[in-house]
Amino acid sequence: MSCKIGYFGEFGGRFVPETLFAPLLELEEAYREVASDEGFQKELKELLKSFVGRPTPLFYAESLSQMAGCRVYLKREDLCHTGSHKINNTLGQVLLTKRLDKRRVIAETGAGQHGVATATAAALLGLECEVYMGEEDMRRQAINVVRMELLGARVIPVISGSRTLKDAINEALRDWVANVDTTHYVIGSVVGPHPFPTMVRDFQRVIGDEAKEQLLKVEGRLPTHCIACVGGGSNAMGLFTAFRDDPCRFIGVEAKGAETLSGNGEIGVLHGFKSYFLQDEWGQITPTDAIAAGLDYPGVGPEHAFFKETLRCTYRHVSPKEAVEAFRTLAKAEGIIPALESAHAVAGLLAERWNEQDLVLVCLSGRGDKDLSEIIEKGVLQ
Amino acid sequence: MKGITERLRELTQRGRCAVIPYITAGYPDWDTTKALLQRLPEAGADIVELGIPFSDPMADGPVIQRASEEALKKGINLEIILKGLQELTTKPSLVAMGYYNPILRYGIERFVERAVSAGIGGLIVPDLPPEEGEELIEAANRHGVATIFLIAPTTPRERIPVIAEATTGFIYLVSLKGVTGSDVGSLKPILERVDEIRSLTSLPVCVGFGISTPEQAKIISRHAQGVIIGSAVIKRLEEKGIEGAVRFIEEISEAVV
The missing domain is CATH 3.40.50.1100 (Rossmann fold)
Incomplete structure (x- = not known):
């Protein structure tokens, strides 16, 4: 470095x-x-304990595990006070x-x-x-x-x-x-x-630190994979940091319409930092169109850009349709209505092919109440 | 063409403070920019600062934001600007003001090279502190175009020599804590700041951000080697067209000493 x-x-x-x-x-x-x-x-x-409610639970998602064909744990950041990480x-x-x-x-x-x-x-x-x-x-x-x-x-x-x-x-x-x-x-x-x-990142790394301890306690081993949605990338970095020196693969899931690292992003400078940004040939920042407002950002944190360059993390994106499907799936199968942002992480999980031995840790960064009116308005549940 | 620093020194020797209007390239269209580049020197502009529009101008207030947005909507880009400048037979002493990303995207080396042949004598990149500017400084020095770095009200005294070290054109003293076109308030601390900077470096000092009247320009001209006027010029242009902007610079030019 x-x-x-x-x-x-x-x-x-x-x-x-x-x-x-x-x-x-x-x-x-x-x-x-x-x-x-x-x-x-x-x-x-x-404060994190008495006001936020930490540690947040680590939840074994049985139905989701069956669908994915591996063991899936959800880190429940949606249960934080105010509804997200x-x-x-x-x-x-x-x-x-x-x-x-x-x-x-x-x-x-x-x-x-x-x-x-x-x-x-x-x-x-x-x-x-x-x-x-x-x-x-x-x-x-x-x-x-x-x-x-x-x-x-x-x-x-x-x-x-x-x-x-x-x-x-x-x-x-x-x-x-x-x-x-x-x-x-x-x-x-x-x-x-x-x-x-x-x-x-340091303030968010509590997500991964807790999850690591919790998972080791119930499974006796480290996850093989960590998955999180990536807009700017704070919940992902919060989850990944605890595992960065472990033999554990990272998957960052972007939203189609704002696919900075998994799509057309180019190196540039905006908002005070150098990273990948969605921009035109003249260096003007181009508008984004992600279904989840929290992922609707034309750039990505510099450490994610570094993770991409060094192949430490794989970045992919999912379509609005996949995200909404994952949103419904999680609600019906597990009784959890996720934020549309977090639904992208679940969609990323469901889009991969898994082995039975895989132990996958997914960051459920927020709850979905805030998205209901938007979802009704867009009519995407029909 | 003479360097920006020499131009300022020459003016200082004649006892004149440089009048430096800022205009946004391509606002409201490139023809207007071309006309202004001819007319402003006649009106008394000693140097013209030409803004390269960017989609996210974080150091600019609403007036220049609007002008940049409008220019971009009409399709302005770095290529049109550089080519357009190159085609002008007569042009004023020019410095370019542009955010870093369009320059980075165009290629630093290519940009500096083209800027020089387009007659640009100095570069202002408001989101590039000297600590991040190594590559641009190196290219600018090699091609003989002046670097212009900013000093803000929050810049500690011990940092002034660091900025002066990276600067070859003039020190751009930001007169206020805020974006361009804000209310500058009392001028006294600015004048003291100019004197402080001049005691630490031999570089010329030009003052900008929030200077909007001939009276303010006059007071500043007693201490500084240049006064930069941006948002107020764009406002005149918006309201009264080219003639209005030209008349305004005439007024400023008459006021300064």
Whole structure:
């Protein structure tokens, strides 16, 4: 690996306007301190236990195992408080914000999961919170907007560019540039300038750490495969990190319409980091069209780009039809309604050919309640 | 063509602060850009900063965002810009402002080479700090085009020499914490900052972001070697067309010392 700071191979870095450069160094320093600070880690651990409900269960999915032809375990991040893994990261970053002596947090959100998780952590820890959300997403995810407002956050509609997640990140970055003295930007995935990809991964690695211990206890062996959906890639990195030095294969499942690593992505720089991005021949970022808002991002975290280059992880994508089928299958066969994002991971599982001896760990990153109105509107269940 | 630094030095010797309007290439169309490149120098622009539109301009405020979006919608791209510039028989001293991704995609070496033959004398890449800019700096130095890095209000004093070291054109002092076209507020800290930078480097210092009136330009011109005006120019262009933008630069030019 390159010894350049904040890089995974050739990916990552700090491609930011000068205004953010010194604050990022400060953030890196503060993060390094809390990473080894017992008091901080203890406080976070306690919150993850009593407030989030960790450890989340590891569930042996019997019917799904039969369908797939191997043993399948689901890591139930959908049972986290607020309904997805996003809260693991936001609690960490909001606690860090307090250490930085800043009183305001901002966040971007697509479907609203990360926005709700940030608003929740800010409410709990007494910070001011504003969330940038594409105008169109606000309409589609009206209930999440209400949730954020109930939690005391202000939701700011984004009307620039394509009015989606990528533009919400642009707006949050612009806000941060203007208010960096008082404000911390809680990025929701393993993207953005260094130290964000590392920091978010570290806050999410609890997923894999727990799952490893739980699986070893019931099965007495490591998984042969780990599967997770990949938009920016935080739940995947959270699951994979614990197993990265084990003989365990990783599969990252992207959504058709936003297939950055398994499709047409090219190396580029956006939102402060170097990675693969969907772009045209002139380097303009192209719009995405994933069925799950949380996967609707034209880039991917730099460590995933590194995993692709080094063949550590295989990336594939599934169609909206496969994702919706997996969504229905899991509901009917296991009694779990997954987030559409997580349904992509299940679809990825069902699309592979397995051996009986395979032991597969799937990250069920979130629950599906938030998707029901969208699914009714699109009529995709018919 | 003379280098950007020499051009600024020459102006400074004559006791003049450079007037540097920013325009977005291809906004509202390439013909307008071409016309402005002819007319702005006559109106008193000493250098023109030409913006290369990008889909995700994270350092820009709403005015320049809109202009970039509009230009992209009409199909502008780096090839059209470089080719168009090359075809111009007379053109002002030019610096290009562009985000890193379109340059990376075009190829750094190829971009710098073409930029030089298109008459571009300096490069501003707002999302590329010197620490990430090794390749571009190397290519720019080799082809004799000036590098222009930014100093922000949050830049610590000890970092100023690092930025100056990477810069060969001029220091672009960002006047405010925020995006282009924001309200600049009090000018006093900016003037102090200009003096601080000038005490640490011999490079010319030009001030931009949020400068929108002849009065502000006048005050800044007493300390800085150049004043950059972007969003305010685009606004005039939006509201009153080419004539409006030209008149505005005339006013600025008369105001500065």
